[in-house]
Every structure is written in C-alpha cells, then in structure tokens.
Amino acid sequence: MADMDDIREGNDFGLGIEVEKKSFYLKGMDNMDWGMKDRLSRVFNKKSGRTVMLAFDHGYIMGPTSGLERIDLNINPLIEYADCLMCTRGILRTVVPADSNKPISLRVSAGSTILTELNNEVLYDIEEAIRCNASVMAAMVEIGGKHEASTVKNLTRLADLGAKYSIPTMGVTAVGKDMARDARYFALASRVCAENGSTIVKTYFTEGFEKVVNACPVPIVIAGGKKLPELEALELCYNAIQQGAAGVDMGRNVFQSENPAAMIQAVAGVVHDNLTPKEGFDLFETIKNQG
Ligand code: 5RP
Numbered sequence: 001m002a003d004m005d006d007i008r009e010g011n012d013f014g015l016g017i018e019v020e021k022k023s024f025y026l027k028g029m030d031n032m033d034w035g036m037k038d039r040l041s042r043v044f045n046k047k048s049g050r051t052v053m054l055a056f057d058h059g060y061i062m063g064p065t066s067g068l069e070r071i072d073l074n075i076n077p078l079i080e081y082a083d084c085l086m087c088t089r090g091i092l093r094t095v096v097p098a099d100s101n102k103p104i105s106l107r108v109s110a111g112s113t114i115l116t117e118l119n120n121e122v123l124y125d126i127e128e129a130i131r132c133n134a135s136v137m138a139a140m141v142e143i144g145g146k147h148e149a150s151t152v153k154n155l156t157r158l159a160d161l162g163a164k165y166s167i168p169t170m171g172v173t174a175v176g177k178d179m180a181r182d183a184r185y186f187a188l189a190s191r192v193c194a195e196n197g198s199t200i201v202k203t204y205f206t207e208g209f210e211k212v213v214n215a216c217p218v219p220i221v222i223a224g225g226k227k228l229p230e231l232e233a234l235e236l237c238y239n240a241i242q243q244g245a246a247g248v249d250m251g252r253n254v255f256q257s258e259n260p261a262a263m264i265q266a267v268a269g270v271v272h273d274n275l276t277p278k279e280g281f282d283l284f285e286t287i288k289n290q291g
Contacts (some may be wrong), residue, residue, distance in 0.1 A: 002234060018198035025049050027246065028217040029199075035166025036199065039135040043084045043104040043168075044219070044246065045138055048272040050058040054082035054264065057107040057138075058251060059091065062114055067255035074255055081264040089124070089132055103135035105170060105249070109154055118175050119147045123154050126161040132231040136200060137162055143189035146175030152196060159197025168199035170221075175204070183208030190216040202249050205240040213244030223248035230257060230266070234280040237270045247271055262287035 024030050024037055026044055044051045056075050058065050065200050067074055071225050072095050077099045077272060086105040087096065111121035119142040129137045139158050141151045155171050162169040171193030179185050180207060183206050190201045203212065205222045213220055222240045233253040240248070248271060257263035266284035269275040275283065 006265055013117040018174055027039075027219050028194075029219075032199070033166055036162075036168055039103070039166065040199070041166055042135050043105070045083055045272060048247045049239065050271050051083045051221065052081070052268045052271050053084040053086045053105055053247065054078055054254060054266065055086040055249050055251035056089045056091065056255060057224065060088045060107060060110055061112070061118065067252065067260075070258075074260065076100075078254065078260055079266050081261065081268060082089070083211060083247075084135065086138065086251075089128055092132055092229065104132060105136035105138050106134035107139075108133055108134075108137045108158065109139035109151075111261075117146075119145060119151065121147070121151060121154060123158055123206035126158075129167060130165060134167060136168045136170050138172050138202070140172045141189070141193055142174045142176055143173070143192055144179045144185065148176070152192065155193060155198065156196045159199075162199065163197065169197065169200055170200040171198035172198070172223075173201065183211045187212045187215045190220060192232065194218045200246075205236055205245070208244040209240060209245070219246035221245060221249045223246045224253035226247065227252045227256045228251075230263060230284055231277060231281045234270055234277040234284070237267055238277045238280070259284070259288040 005007040024044060026040055028042060056068055057069055071091055073166045079102055082102060084103045084105050089109045108129055109126040119140060121140055135250040139154050141155050142148055158169045158252055172182060175181055177250050185282055186206055190203050190212055193201045199218060201216055202223055203217060203220060222245050237248055254260050254264045261283045265287055266280040269283050270280040
C-alpha cells in the first residue's frame with residue numbers, strides 16, 4: 001500500500017509516472033505553508049538563496065543617528081539595490097515610497113531607547129504589520145539579559161501570530177550586556193529564537209560562525225554592526241556568507257559609507273555573486289569613481 005513517505009521519496013510504484021520531489025530552497029522551510037513561502041521568496045533571491053536587507057530601523061532606539069537624518073535623501077536612493085527593507089512603521093509610512101515594491105521586514109517590537117535601558121520592549125498590534133503588507137515581522141530578543149523572559153515571550157507571541165497569518169518572523173538577537181560575543185553565545189541565542197518559532201534569525205558574525213549556522217535550523221542573516229572601513233565590512237560579509245549565512249541585514253556599514261550606493265552594490269556582489277572581498281572592494285571603487 002502506498003503511503004505518503006513513498007510519494008515524498010519519489011517512488012512511482014513501478015507505474016512509470018514521474019513523481020517530482022520538490023523541496024523549498026530555504027533551510028528548514030519545507031513544512032511551511034504557501035503564504036509563508038511566498039513571502040520568503042520575495043525576501044530571499046531564489047538563484048542565490050540569499051538576501052541583502054537594508055536596515056534603517058536604528059532611529060527607533062537611537063533617534064536620527066549619523067546617515068539617517070534624512071531617510072528621503074540618504075536611504076530612498078538605495079532602495080533599488082536592496083532585496084528587502086528593514087524599518088519601522090513610522091518611517092515606512094512617512095518616507096518610504098509605497099510604490100517601491102520591495103518586501104518589508106517590519107520592526108514590530110519597541111519600548112526603550114539608548115537614553116534609558118535598552119531592550120525593554122513590547123510588540124505592536126499584528127494588524128499593523130498586515131496593513132503595512134510586511135513580508136517579515138522582526139522582534140528583538142535579549143538572550144542572557146535582564147529582559148530575556150519578556151522578550152522571548154514577545155517572540156513566541158509573534159511566532160503564533162505569524163503562523164496564523166503566514167507572515168515570517170525574525171528574531172533579532174540583542175546581546176545582553178555581560179554576554180561574550182562568541183560562537184557559543186550566538187549559537188545559543190539563535191537556536192533559542194528558532195526553537196521558539198522564528199522563521200529567520202538575525203545575529204552577528206563571530207569567529208566559529210559555522211557552528212552558529214549549523215546549529216540553527218532556519219536561515220540566519222547577519223547585522224553589520226558599527227561602521228568599519230569598506231574593505232573590512234566586505235570581508236565580514238564574505239566570511240559570514242561563505243560560512244553559511246543566508247544574507248545580511250546591514251545598516252551603518254552601508255548608509256554611513258563614503259558612498260552608500262556603491263557600498264550596497266558591492267555588498268550585493270559578495271552576497272549573491274560570491275565576490276571575494278577584494279573583488280567587492282574593486283566594484284565599490286569602480287562605482288564610486290563613476291560619480
Ligand atoms: C537597529 C538594528 C539594526 O537593524 C541592525 O543592528 C542592523 O544594522 P547595523 O548593520 O547597523 O548593525 O537592529 O536597532
């Protein structure tokens with residue numbers, strides 16, 4: 001008697017019927033439903049299996065940080081080069097053109113700023129993410145910190161709502177103050193996000209990053225962190241991608257670059273086309289010098 005396992009494995013029971021075994025191209029996503037896969041396929045390029053998310057949500061905790069004073073002038077010209085835009089609803093509604101037709105990774109947790117204690121956050125209303133047509137909902141999780149339990153609770157609630165409406169969720173790992181920024185910590189933090197229902201995990205690159213990726217059953221994207229010289233930022237992207245990251249969710253190393261448009265294109269070359277850091281940097285210089 002045929003059962004579903006035979007069919008999934010492509011057994012045609014000697015009937016000569018071609019049974020196609022299909023699997024979705026992103027790690028751990030085979031069992032997601034159609035709506036979830038549709039949204040993910042808008043975010044992750046199908047050919048490379050990776051994404052360049054442009055992060056400019058920093059203002060929700062930092063205010064108008066350097067490079068983000070004028071989103072209309074500094075960020076909007078970069079939109080065409082990104083696969084996905086990571087921002088808050090305030091900036092989305094007021095500054096991002098609604099016809100830019102890029103998938104949105106919407107920051108849906110908020111609560112405190114750099115002026116008080118960071119990471120004390122609650123969730124927006126899910127309907128707001130639906131109104132904004134979010135392709136991903138992102139919430140901060142502070143593993144190992146004072147707000148661990150409440151932020152994990154936020155994530156689990158978000159994952160429940162995301163599952164209900166087929167909207168992928170992204171756990172954003174904020175590093176607790178006393179935590180070592182090493183592979184052991186990031187593997188734990190990423191795994192906790194995935195175990196609690198994150199569809200994507202955003203974390204940081206570190207030495208031994210392969211261990212972080214291997215222990216996480218869903219795609220990982222890396223944040224860029226503080227501004228680095230362009231070549232070093234491209235090395236960071238390269239190392240993360242070559243060690244299994246499914247992309248970057250990068251902000252300051254793009255919008256604080258001396259040439260943000262050249263930088264995001266160089267990052268895209270490293271992420272999607274496997275350019276080496278040197279090739280990426282040459283691309284950066286070439287675009288920059290074209291003026
Ligand atoms: C801001 C964030 C950013 O989205 C994230 O840190 C990525 O930006 P960067 O590359 O500048 O670190 O979470 O709160």
